[in-house]
Amino acid sequence: MAERGRPRSFDREQALLSAQDLFSRHGYEGTSLTDLTSAMGITAPSLYAAFGCKEELFKEVIRHYQTNEGSFSAAALNANTTARVAIEKMLNGAAQNLGATGGCLVVTAATKCGAANETVDAFLQENRIAKTEEIKSRLLRAVEEGELAAGTDVRGLATFYGTVLQGMSIQARDGTSRKALKAVAAAAMLAWPVSAPQQ
Structure with missing residues:
Protein backbone atom coordinates (compact mmCIF):
# COMPACT_ATOMS: atom_id res chain seq x y z
CA MET A 1 0.00 0.00 0.00
CA LYS A 59 19.25 9.25 18.74
CA GLU A 60 19.52 8.90 14.97
CA VAL A 61 22.01 11.78 14.93
CA ILE A 62 24.10 9.98 17.56
CA ARG A 63 24.06 6.73 15.56
CA HIS A 64 25.01 8.64 12.41
CA TYR A 65 27.85 10.35 14.29
CA GLN A 66 29.15 7.06 15.67
CA THR A 67 29.35 5.48 12.22
CA ASN A 68 31.06 8.53 10.69
CA GLU A 69 33.12 11.11 12.62
CA GLY A 70 33.03 9.04 15.80
CA SER A 71 34.09 5.76 14.19
CA PHE A 72 37.82 6.27 14.84
CA SER A 73 37.78 4.54 18.22
CA ALA A 74 35.98 1.40 17.04
CA ALA A 75 38.28 1.25 14.01
CA ALA A 76 41.35 1.43 16.24
CA LEU A 77 40.08 -1.17 18.72
CA ASN A 78 39.11 -3.59 15.95
CA ALA A 79 42.33 -3.20 13.98
CA ASN A 80 44.63 -6.20 13.61
CA THR A 81 47.29 -4.87 15.98
CA THR A 82 48.42 -5.35 19.55
CA ALA A 83 46.13 -3.95 22.23
CA ARG A 84 48.73 -1.33 23.13
CA VAL A 85 48.87 -0.06 19.55
CA ALA A 86 45.06 -0.17 19.37
CA ILE A 87 44.66 1.99 22.50
CA GLU A 88 47.36 4.38 21.30
CA LYS A 89 45.66 4.68 17.90
CA MET A 90 42.34 5.30 19.63
CA LEU A 91 43.74 8.14 21.74
CA ASN A 92 45.66 9.70 18.85
CA GLY A 93 42.53 9.37 16.73
CA ALA A 94 40.68 11.24 19.46
CA ALA A 95 43.30 14.00 19.45
CA GLN A 96 43.01 14.34 15.68
CA ASN A 97 39.25 14.03 15.31
CA LEU A 98 37.97 15.62 18.50
CA GLY A 99 40.40 18.50 18.12
CA ALA A 100 38.86 19.19 14.73
CA THR A 101 35.20 18.80 15.71
CA GLY A 102 35.15 20.30 19.20
CA GLY A 103 34.52 17.11 21.15
CA CYS A 104 32.59 13.87 20.97
CA LEU A 105 28.85 14.39 20.56
CA VAL A 106 28.09 11.47 22.90
CA VAL A 107 30.05 13.19 25.68
CA THR A 108 29.26 16.86 25.11
CA ALA A 109 25.62 16.87 23.93
CA ALA A 110 24.16 16.16 27.36
CA THR A 111 26.32 15.45 30.38
CA LYS A 112 23.19 15.70 32.53
CA CYS A 113 19.61 16.29 31.43
CA GLY A 114 16.69 17.52 33.47
CA ALA A 115 13.97 15.18 34.70
CA ALA A 116 11.93 15.64 31.51
CA ASN A 117 14.76 14.23 29.42
CA GLU A 118 16.08 11.42 31.61
CA THR A 119 15.70 8.94 28.75
CA VAL A 120 18.15 10.98 26.65
CA ASP A 121 20.58 11.09 29.55
CA ALA A 122 20.27 7.31 29.97
CA PHE A 123 20.76 6.74 26.23
CA LEU A 124 24.03 8.71 26.23
CA GLN A 125 25.19 7.04 29.43
CA GLU A 126 24.63 3.63 27.84
CA ASN A 127 26.72 4.70 24.86
CA ARG A 128 29.58 5.92 27.07
CA ILE A 129 29.53 2.71 29.11
CA ALA A 130 29.48 0.67 25.91
CA LYS A 131 32.69 2.37 24.78
CA THR A 132 34.45 1.45 28.03
CA GLU A 133 33.17 -2.12 27.62
CA GLU A 134 34.58 -2.16 24.10
CA ILE A 135 37.97 -1.13 25.48
CA LYS A 136 37.67 -3.77 28.20
CA SER A 137 36.95 -6.48 25.62
CA ARG A 138 40.09 -5.56 23.69
CA LEU A 139 42.16 -5.67 26.89
CA LEU A 140 40.71 -9.06 27.89
CA ARG A 141 41.80 -10.36 24.52
CA ALA A 142 45.29 -8.98 25.21
CA VAL A 143 45.38 -11.00 28.45
CA GLU A 144 44.24 -14.15 26.62
CA GLU A 145 46.93 -13.63 23.98
CA GLY A 146 49.63 -13.04 26.58
CA GLU A 147 50.25 -9.41 25.72
CA LEU A 148 49.09 -8.40 29.21
CA ALA A 149 49.82 -10.35 32.38
CA ALA A 150 47.08 -12.60 33.75
CA GLY A 151 46.72 -10.46 36.89
CA THR A 152 46.15 -7.21 34.98
CA ASP A 153 43.27 -5.12 36.36
CA VAL A 154 41.45 -5.03 33.04
CA ARG A 155 38.38 -3.26 34.43
CA GLY A 156 40.48 -0.52 36.01
CA LEU A 157 42.63 -0.10 32.91
CA ALA A 158 39.58 0.07 30.63
CA THR A 159 37.93 2.64 32.91
CA PHE A 160 41.15 4.67 32.92
CA TYR A 161 41.41 4.80 29.13
CA GLY A 162 37.67 5.42 28.79
CA THR A 163 38.01 8.33 31.21
CA VAL A 164 40.96 9.74 29.26
CA LEU A 165 38.97 9.46 26.03
CA GLN A 166 35.98 11.29 27.53
CA GLY A 167 38.22 13.88 29.17
CA MET A 168 39.90 14.60 25.85
CA SER A 169 36.45 15.31 24.44
CA ILE A 170 35.75 17.88 27.14
CA GLN A 171 39.17 19.45 26.57
CA ALA A 172 38.49 19.61 22.83
CA ARG A 173 35.14 21.27 23.54
CA ASP A 174 37.03 23.89 25.56
CA GLY A 175 39.36 24.62 22.64
CA THR A 176 42.42 22.55 23.57
CA SER A 177 44.69 22.17 20.54
CA ARG A 178 45.34 18.91 18.73
CA LYS A 179 48.98 19.17 19.78
CA ALA A 180 48.00 19.35 23.45
CA LEU A 181 45.54 16.49 23.04
CA LYS A 182 48.27 14.36 21.45
CA ALA A 183 50.42 15.11 24.51
CA VAL A 184 47.56 13.83 26.69
CA ALA A 185 47.46 10.64 24.61
CA ALA A 186 51.22 10.17 24.97
CA ALA A 187 51.05 10.71 28.73
CA ALA A 188 48.18 8.23 29.06
CA MET A 189 50.19 5.54 27.29
CA LEU A 190 52.82 5.78 30.04
CA ALA A 191 50.26 4.04 32.26
CA TRP A 192 50.30 0.95 30.03
CA PRO A 193 51.27 -2.05 32.22
CA VAL A 194 54.69 -3.56 31.74
CA SER A 195 54.23 -7.27 31.26
CA ALA A 196 56.25 -9.60 33.44
CA PRO A 197 59.21 -11.12 31.57
CA GLN A 198 58.66 -14.58 30.14
CA GLN A 199 60.15 -17.37 32.32
Whole structure:
Protein backbone atom coordinates (compact mmCIF):
# COMPACT_ATOMS: atom_id res chain seq x y z
CA MET A 1 0.00 0.00 0.00
CA ALA A 2 1.42 3.40 -0.97
CA GLU A 3 2.31 5.89 1.73
CA ARG A 4 -0.20 8.67 2.14
CA GLY A 5 0.72 12.33 2.14
CA ARG A 6 3.37 14.25 0.29
CA PRO A 7 6.77 12.59 -0.27
CA ARG A 8 9.71 13.81 1.77
CA SER A 9 11.41 16.62 -0.11
CA PHE A 10 14.60 16.90 1.89
CA ASP A 11 18.01 15.26 1.98
CA ARG A 12 17.98 13.07 5.11
CA GLU A 13 21.77 12.95 5.32
CA GLN A 14 22.08 16.74 5.15
CA ALA A 15 19.22 17.13 7.62
CA LEU A 16 21.05 14.87 10.10
CA LEU A 17 24.27 16.84 9.68
CA SER A 18 22.43 20.11 10.29
CA ALA A 19 20.81 18.69 13.42
CA GLN A 20 24.16 17.29 14.55
CA ASP A 21 25.73 20.74 14.27
CA LEU A 22 23.03 22.23 16.48
CA PHE A 23 23.17 19.47 19.10
CA SER A 24 26.96 19.76 19.12
CA ARG A 25 26.88 23.51 19.72
CA HIS A 26 23.89 23.81 22.05
CA GLY A 27 23.39 20.36 23.56
CA TYR A 28 20.17 18.40 23.54
CA GLU A 29 18.16 20.58 25.88
CA GLY A 30 19.55 23.81 24.45
CA THR A 31 18.34 22.96 20.94
CA SER A 32 14.70 23.77 20.27
CA LEU A 33 12.40 22.29 17.65
CA THR A 34 12.30 25.71 15.99
CA ASP A 35 16.11 25.70 15.79
CA LEU A 36 16.03 22.23 14.26
CA THR A 37 13.34 22.84 11.64
CA SER A 38 15.02 26.09 10.62
CA ALA A 39 18.48 24.52 10.26
CA MET A 40 17.16 21.37 8.58
CA GLY A 41 14.94 23.31 6.19
CA ILE A 42 11.81 21.35 7.03
CA THR A 43 8.54 21.98 8.82
CA ALA A 44 7.68 20.56 12.23
CA PRO A 45 5.16 18.09 10.74
CA SER A 46 7.86 16.88 8.31
CA LEU A 47 10.30 16.41 11.18
CA TYR A 48 7.77 14.34 13.11
CA ALA A 49 6.90 12.31 10.00
CA ALA A 50 10.54 11.58 9.21
CA PHE A 51 12.02 11.10 12.70
CA GLY A 52 9.13 10.68 15.14
CA CYS A 53 10.13 13.33 17.66
CA LYS A 54 13.10 15.39 18.81
CA GLU A 55 14.43 12.57 20.99
CA GLU A 56 14.30 10.02 18.17
CA LEU A 57 15.97 12.53 15.83
CA PHE A 58 18.72 12.99 18.41
CA LYS A 59 19.25 9.25 18.74
CA GLU A 60 19.52 8.90 14.97
CA VAL A 61 22.01 11.78 14.93
CA ILE A 62 24.10 9.98 17.56
CA ARG A 63 24.06 6.73 15.56
CA HIS A 64 25.01 8.64 12.41
CA TYR A 65 27.85 10.35 14.29
CA GLN A 66 29.15 7.06 15.67
CA THR A 67 29.35 5.48 12.22
CA ASN A 68 31.06 8.53 10.69
CA GLU A 69 33.12 11.11 12.62
CA GLY A 70 33.03 9.04 15.80
CA SER A 71 34.09 5.76 14.19
CA PHE A 72 37.82 6.27 14.84
CA SER A 73 37.78 4.54 18.22
CA ALA A 74 35.98 1.40 17.04
CA ALA A 75 38.28 1.25 14.01
CA ALA A 76 41.35 1.43 16.24
CA LEU A 77 40.08 -1.17 18.72
CA ASN A 78 39.11 -3.59 15.95
CA ALA A 79 42.33 -3.20 13.98
CA ASN A 80 44.63 -6.20 13.61
CA THR A 81 47.29 -4.87 15.98
CA THR A 82 48.42 -5.35 19.55
CA ALA A 83 46.13 -3.95 22.23
CA ARG A 84 48.73 -1.33 23.13
CA VAL A 85 48.87 -0.06 19.55
CA ALA A 86 45.06 -0.17 19.37
CA ILE A 87 44.66 1.99 22.50
CA GLU A 88 47.36 4.38 21.30
CA LYS A 89 45.66 4.68 17.90
CA MET A 90 42.34 5.30 19.63
CA LEU A 91 43.74 8.14 21.74
CA ASN A 92 45.66 9.70 18.85
CA GLY A 93 42.53 9.37 16.73
CA ALA A 94 40.68 11.24 19.46
CA ALA A 95 43.30 14.00 19.45
CA GLN A 96 43.01 14.34 15.68
CA ASN A 97 39.25 14.03 15.31
CA LEU A 98 37.97 15.62 18.50
CA GLY A 99 40.40 18.50 18.12
CA ALA A 100 38.86 19.19 14.73
CA THR A 101 35.20 18.80 15.71
CA GLY A 102 35.15 20.30 19.20
CA GLY A 103 34.52 17.11 21.15
CA CYS A 104 32.59 13.87 20.97
CA LEU A 105 28.85 14.39 20.56
CA VAL A 106 28.09 11.47 22.90
CA VAL A 107 30.05 13.19 25.68
CA THR A 108 29.26 16.86 25.11
CA ALA A 109 25.62 16.87 23.93
CA ALA A 110 24.16 16.16 27.36
CA THR A 111 26.32 15.45 30.38
CA LYS A 112 23.19 15.70 32.53
CA CYS A 113 19.61 16.29 31.43
CA GLY A 114 16.69 17.52 33.47
CA ALA A 115 13.97 15.18 34.70
CA ALA A 116 11.93 15.64 31.51
CA ASN A 117 14.76 14.23 29.42
CA GLU A 118 16.08 11.42 31.61
CA THR A 119 15.70 8.94 28.75
CA VAL A 120 18.15 10.98 26.65
CA ASP A 121 20.58 11.09 29.55
CA ALA A 122 20.27 7.31 29.97
CA PHE A 123 20.76 6.74 26.23
CA LEU A 124 24.03 8.71 26.23
CA GLN A 125 25.19 7.04 29.43
CA GLU A 126 24.63 3.63 27.84
CA ASN A 127 26.72 4.70 24.86
CA ARG A 128 29.58 5.92 27.07
CA ILE A 129 29.53 2.71 29.11
CA ALA A 130 29.48 0.67 25.91
CA LYS A 131 32.69 2.37 24.78
CA THR A 132 34.45 1.45 28.03
CA GLU A 133 33.17 -2.12 27.62
CA GLU A 134 34.58 -2.16 24.10
CA ILE A 135 37.97 -1.13 25.48
CA LYS A 136 37.67 -3.77 28.20
CA SER A 137 36.95 -6.48 25.62
CA ARG A 138 40.09 -5.56 23.69
CA LEU A 139 42.16 -5.67 26.89
CA LEU A 140 40.71 -9.06 27.89
CA ARG A 141 41.80 -10.36 24.52
CA ALA A 142 45.29 -8.98 25.21
CA VAL A 143 45.38 -11.00 28.45
CA GLU A 144 44.24 -14.15 26.62
CA GLU A 145 46.93 -13.63 23.98
CA GLY A 146 49.63 -13.04 26.58
CA GLU A 147 50.25 -9.41 25.72
CA LEU A 148 49.09 -8.40 29.21
CA ALA A 149 49.82 -10.35 32.38
CA ALA A 150 47.08 -12.60 33.75
CA GLY A 151 46.72 -10.46 36.89
CA THR A 152 46.15 -7.21 34.98
CA ASP A 153 43.27 -5.12 36.36
CA VAL A 154 41.45 -5.03 33.04
CA ARG A 155 38.38 -3.26 34.43
CA GLY A 156 40.48 -0.52 36.01
CA LEU A 157 42.63 -0.10 32.91
CA ALA A 158 39.58 0.07 30.63
CA THR A 159 37.93 2.64 32.91
CA PHE A 160 41.15 4.67 32.92
CA TYR A 161 41.41 4.80 29.13
CA GLY A 162 37.67 5.42 28.79
CA THR A 163 38.01 8.33 31.21
CA VAL A 164 40.96 9.74 29.26
CA LEU A 165 38.97 9.46 26.03
CA GLN A 166 35.98 11.29 27.53
CA GLY A 167 38.22 13.88 29.17
CA MET A 168 39.90 14.60 25.85
CA SER A 169 36.45 15.31 24.44
CA ILE A 170 35.75 17.88 27.14
CA GLN A 171 39.17 19.45 26.57
CA ALA A 172 38.49 19.61 22.83
CA ARG A 173 35.14 21.27 23.54
CA ASP A 174 37.03 23.89 25.56
CA GLY A 175 39.36 24.62 22.64
CA THR A 176 42.42 22.55 23.57
CA SER A 177 44.69 22.17 20.54
CA ARG A 178 45.34 18.91 18.73
CA LYS A 179 48.98 19.17 19.78
CA ALA A 180 48.00 19.35 23.45
CA LEU A 181 45.54 16.49 23.04
CA LYS A 182 48.27 14.36 21.45
CA ALA A 183 50.42 15.11 24.51
CA VAL A 184 47.56 13.83 26.69
CA ALA A 185 47.46 10.64 24.61
CA ALA A 186 51.22 10.17 24.97
CA ALA A 187 51.05 10.71 28.73
CA ALA A 188 48.18 8.23 29.06
CA MET A 189 50.19 5.54 27.29
CA LEU A 190 52.82 5.78 30.04
CA ALA A 191 50.26 4.04 32.26
CA TRP A 192 50.30 0.95 30.03
CA PRO A 193 51.27 -2.05 32.22
CA VAL A 194 54.69 -3.56 31.74
CA SER A 195 54.23 -7.27 31.26
CA ALA A 196 56.25 -9.60 33.44
CA PRO A 197 59.21 -11.12 31.57
CA GLN A 198 58.66 -14.58 30.14
CA GLN A 199 60.15 -17.37 32.32
